[in-house]
Amino acid sequence: MNQIKLRNRKAKIVATLGPACETEKNIxxxxxxxxxxFRLNFSHGDHKDHINKVKIVRKLEKKYNRYICILGDLQGPKFxxxxxxxxxxxxKTNQEFTFDQDKKxxxxxxVYLPHKEIFKSISIGQRLLVNDGKVRLKVKSKSPKAIKCVVTAGGEISNNKGLNIPDTKLDLKIITPKDKKDLELAINLDVDWIALSFIQTTKDLLTAKKLIPSKFKVMVKVEKPSAMDEIESIxxxxxxxxVARGDLGVETNPEDVPIHQRTMVAACRKFGKPCIVATQMLESMIDSPTPTRAEASDVATAVFQGVDAVxxxxxxxAGNYPKEAVEMMDKIIKRVECDPKYLSNIQNYNLDHIKTSTExxxxxALExxxxxxxxxxxxFSGTGRSILRVARMRPDVTLIGLTTNKKVARQNVLxxxxxxxxxxxxxSSTEMVDRACRVAKSRKILKNGDKIIITAGVPFGKVGTTNTLRIAKIIADSKLT
Known part of the structure; x- marks a missing residue:
């Protein structure tokens, strides 16, 4: 069994698996x-591909004795x-164009639009965006079977291109028939997180969560401007x-996206929930071995905001330089985290304290x-909640999360x-100190003479009772208590 070195950074890296990194060697x-x-994008690839990727990741876990998190990302109701x-x-700009129910x-x-819910919900004056917003139309009139529009920004439209409707809250089935099949696979593969796409409201989220077993963590991808109206509740x-800036960037003004990102990061810090910033972070590295300076600054900004992962x-x-992209992201994170103002900035980042014993x-512990x-x-945490509360404070020390549950360990890798x-x-308290010190020493996190703070709940093993803090010193003896 191999043991790799610690990452020596706070922010984590999420990478999407695909054709460019399908083999065991490349992963x-x-x-x-x-x-x-590792992210499984269920919008692409077949079930056989995803099964193989999970097997490879779990094999790497054993080989390197390091827990790895897997995020299963459902496609959602894509139009x-x-x-x-x-x-x-x-x-052409100013021409008329109709979306209808004629399958020809x-x-x-x-052109045919196979989504009846759009015909029910859309209103005159609202926008329809095709091909990631490159073609823009405004509704001129509507009927149950046709939506007549005027083109406000012309361009190419082709087979099965994506359609965004930013101004309308649609009555949707958040979990589509395809999602149900993919969700069943994700559950059978025992992934750690399930990501839900195109959530518009808290009601959407709660409805979808009913279909997901409670042992899985649920990640909401914020892609609709309407979700920002309920972002704290969501x-x-x-x-x-x-922070899924792809579709969100299509449906809202470009100048609003950075504000939405900061708002979401603040909400996650407030409630002690992990936050990932995603989409086009190092986009040019699909074809180039180095990023643009703007992309490097984009990653750095997210890290300066204190996000959990990029x-x-x-x-x-699908890029030509997947390994180099990971290495570049790693370098940017480490450089930012070396900045003297980094921790002082994020430790004071919109924190509202929740009055519980765990908090x-x-x-x-931070003090x-x-x-x-x-x-x-x-x-020590049975559910991972206490680990999140400590991490939420963004302390300037190494954090170790200890649990008896492998699923909780994988989920909190994020x-x-x-x-x-x-x-x-x-x-017992003796076992508590012994376990913590042994992990810190065997994983080469601490050395002899270093001091460690240990938090846990008494009675031990009872969920939600974090109420104990101890200080211990790492010693050379085999008995570490």
């Missing part, structure tokens, strides 16, 4: 380059136009938020670590600054 390269979380007789058409192939005047009722999409899934212990010059905080490990059940 291993990404892991060794710095990937903490697409029908097909065209000539495959593609060029629409389209032309430069009309954050509170989810397990994490992904994500690679096409860069790792009190987490706050005390004591500074006063007693401790190099590490170890937190958590900012936290190294996760699984230990046997503890029944």
């Amino acid at each position: 291993e390269k990404l892991f060794l380059a710095g990937v903490d979380v 697409r136009v029908g097909k065209f007789t000539n495959i593609k058409e060029q629409l 192939d389209g032309n430069n005047k009309r 954050t509170e009722n989810s397990d994490g938020i992904m 994500m690679l999409s096409a860069e790792s899934a 009190a212990i987490a706050t005390a 004591v670590a500074g006063i007693a010059e401790c190099q590490c905080i170890a937190t 958590t900012w600054g936290t190294f996760m490990d699984v230990v046997d059940k503890i029944s």
Whole structure:
């Protein structure tokens, strides 16, 4: 069994698996380059591909004795136009164009739109965006079977291109028939997180969560402007938020996206939920071995905001330089985290304290670590919640999350600054200190003479009782208590 070195950074890296990194050799390269979380994009690839990728990741876990998180990303209710007789058409600004219920192939005047819910919900004056917003139309009139529009920004429209409707809250089935099949696979594969696409409201989220077993963490991808109206409620009722700037960037003004990103990061910090910033972070590295300066600044900005993770999409899934993209992201994160203003900035980042014993212990651990010059905080947790409360404070020490549950360990690999490990059940304070010190020493996190803060709940093993804080010193003897 091999043991790789610690990442030596706080923010985590999520990488999407795809054709560019399907083999065991290439996935291993990404892991060794710095990937903490692998994303399965159920919008692409078949079930056989996803099964094989999960097997490879779990094999790497055993080989390197390091827990790895897997995120299963459901496609959600994606809208697409029908097909065209000539495959593609060029629409001119100010011309009229109709979306209708006629299944015949389209032309430069009309096309089939196989989504009846749009015909029910859309209103005159609202926008329809095709091909990632490159073609823009405004509704002129509507009927149950036709939506007549005027083209406000012309361009190419072709077979099955994506359609966005930013101004309308649609009555949708958030979990589509395809999603149900993919969700069943994700559950059978025992992935760690399930990501939900195109959530518009808290009601959407709660409806979807009923179909997902409680042992899985639920990540909400914020892609609709309407979700921002309920972002605090959505954050509170989810397990994490992904700032999905692709569709969000299509449906809202470009100048609004950075504000939305900051708002989501703040909501996640407030409720102690992981936050991932995603989409086009190092986009140019799909074809180039180096990013643009703007892309490097984009990744750095997310890290300066204190996000838990930054994500690679096409860069790792379909690019020519997946390993280099991971290495570059790793370098940018480490450089930012070396900046003297980094921690002082994120430790004061819109924190509203929740008055619980767990929050009190987490706050005390941060204070004591500074006063007693401790190099590490170890937190025992059965569910992972106490680990999140400590990480939420963004302390300037190494965090160790200890649990008896392998699923909880994998899920919290995503958590900012936290190294996760699984230990046997503890029944006394002596065992608590012994387990924490052994992990810190065997994983080469601490050395002889270093001090560690340990938090746990008494009675041991009872969920939601974090109420104990101890300070211990690493010693050379085999008996570490």
